Amino acid sequence: MIPIALDPTHVRIALVGQGPLAKRRLAQLLEGGASPAVYSPEPDAELAVLAGDGLRRALPSPTDLDNAQVLFVVGISEDVAEALAHQARDRNILVNVEDVIPFCDFHAPSVIRRGDLLMTVSTGGKSPALAQVLRERLETLFPAVWADRLAELAALRDRLRAAGAKGPEVLRACRDLIAAKGWLP
Incomplete structure (x- = not known):
């Protein structure tokens, strides 16, 4: 795996899906600054509002x-996901089919966002549970105040x-400054 962070202002992103996982992924994309095209044959009301x-x-x-x-x-459905993955790859589009590793060109890591501070955890798709546990631990180690701390460092x-x-x-x-403020143990 090669970790990268994409700037959504320079990359055209699309999401195909429905259900709670699609809403979660869309929320993450929106939080990261993306404005994805969202395709959903039967979106629930919450996904429709979120997608706008x-x-x-x-x-x-x-x-x-x-x-x-x-x-x-x-x-x-897996058959539709597989067809979309093949169509995307034929067009040189990077594709991620949630929880179906053979159809993924990349894996989306577990994310901790504190303003512009972005921390991620990835297991290369091997254990989403471990990534989630580690993310939860990092969330406690780096509370929301880190957004302000990053802003202070950026100003300096x-x-x-x-x-x-x-x-x-x-x-x-x-x-x-980090040491003087005692921000890290």
Whole structure:
């Protein structure tokens, strides 16, 4: 596995699915700044509200798929998911079919988000339960206040850079601030 973080302002993302897992995945995509096209033949009311104007009440056509670079497939029958995975791969679209490893080009890690601080846990799809347990532990170690802490570090970095400081000096100052504030044990 090669970990990467995608900027959704530069990547066209689509989601095909329904049910609670589709809602969870869509919420994660939205929280990450994505505005995915959402395809769901029979969305429940909650998914429809969450998807908003991005909802199409059907499966994607081949032309629809041509407009995506990353495809998430969640909560639909395995035969439909397999067909979509093949169609996506034929178009060089990265695809993830939730919990069906052979149809996945990538795995979506378990996510902890504190403002712009993003931490992830991945088991390469081998144990979602372990990823969930580790994520829950990290959530307790890094509470919501870390969003403000990151903002404070970013402001320090910006001030130092504006004053002409170079990378090693900025790094040292940030590490010193973290230590002085006692943010980490």
